[in-house]
Amino acid sequence: MTTEVDSYIDQLFAQEDETLRWIREESRRHGLPEINVSAQEGALLQLLLRAVGAKKAVEIGALGGYSGTWLARGLPADGTLYTLELSGKHAEVARNSFQQAGVGDRVKLLEGEAQQSLPKLSKEGPFDFVFIDADKGSYPHYLDWAAKNLRTGGMVTAHNALIGGRVVNPQSEYEQTMDNFNRVLAEHPDFYALVLNIGDGTAVGIKR
Ligand code: SAH
Ligand code: MG
Numbered sequence: 379m380t381t382e383v384d385s386y387i388d389q390l391f392a393q394e395d396e397t398l399r400w401i402r403e404e405s406r407r408h409g410l411p412e413i414n415v416s417a418q419e420g421a422l423l424q425l426l427l428r429a430v431g432a433k434k435a436v437e438i439g440a441l442g443g444y445s446g447t448w449l450a451r452g453l454p455a456d457g458t459l460y461t462l463e464l465s466g467k468h469a470e471v472a473r474n475s476f477q478q479a480g481v482g483d484r485v486k487l488l489e490g491e492a493q494q495s496l497p498k499l500s501k502e503g504p505f506d507f508v509f510i511d512a513d514k515g516s517y518p519h520y521l522d523w524a525a526k527n528l529r530t531g532g533m534v535t536a537h538n539a540l541i542g543g544r545v546v547n548p549q550s551e552y553e554q555t556m557d558n559f560n561r562v563l564a565e566h567p568d569f570y571a572l573v574l575n576i577g578d579g580t581a582v583g584i585k586r
Contacts, residue, residue: 384418392421398447401475405442408471414441415511415537419577420448423509423535426582427452430533432506436499437461438492438520439512441468443475443485445537449509450481459485460499462492462512492516496523504529510536514552517559521583525568528585534569540579 440463488495508524524534548557569583
């Protein structure tokens with residue numbers, strides 16, 4: 379649901395360049411689901427990543443590399459984005475996207491089940507920024523991993539926190555899962571948190 383206000387904000391602050399458009403088209407050509415973040419949400423993620431001065435960031439759920447490109451572009455040249463992806467097909471598209479975007483040297487793609495990659499990734503921490511956007515039932519688990527592996531003042535973000543507003547009156551399992559996650563985050567002792575009502579909703583927490 380894009381409003382006139384969103385179009386205004388997008389025109390001024392969240393214009394996609396040719397590469398980002400190409401990544402969306404390339405993902406579609408490979409039959410990937412069109413569930414990437416919007417341009418405005420991508421710009422939001424990059425802004426938040428820059429706000430914490432992130433050098434080491436983690437993304438859970440790469441898909442075709444769209445949100446990952448927004449994130450990687452916010453990192454300094456010696457920064458690293460570790461992005462986790464279960465599907466070999468998605469991972470292949472994402473790797474190609476990062477090369478096309480010229481951030482291939484800054485992005486490390488970890489293929490496989492995130493719950494198996496994360497414990498191994500811990501040794502590269504502590505991290506400055508974590509973006510959660512994979513299987514929704516595992517969000518509380520990913521949040522706990524972020525709590526343990528973010529530096530103090532580091533930031534966790536999670537996509538689809540509001541599901542078009544339907545989380546307010548949860549009906550489906552998906553809506554109940556996200557409502558549950560928001561409640562876990564709101565009461566989590568390790569985070570100062572809020573959900574931003576932008577796009578599909580991005581939950582944000584600062585590590586205490
Ligand atoms: N962040 C992406 C969209 C991610 S869609 C963007 O905005 O561009 C969710 C992705 O998470 C899918 O590619 C899916 O294959 C992946 N995924 C789902 N379950 C996963 C798991 N258990 N471990 C790692 N990746 C997973
Ligand atoms: Mg999402």
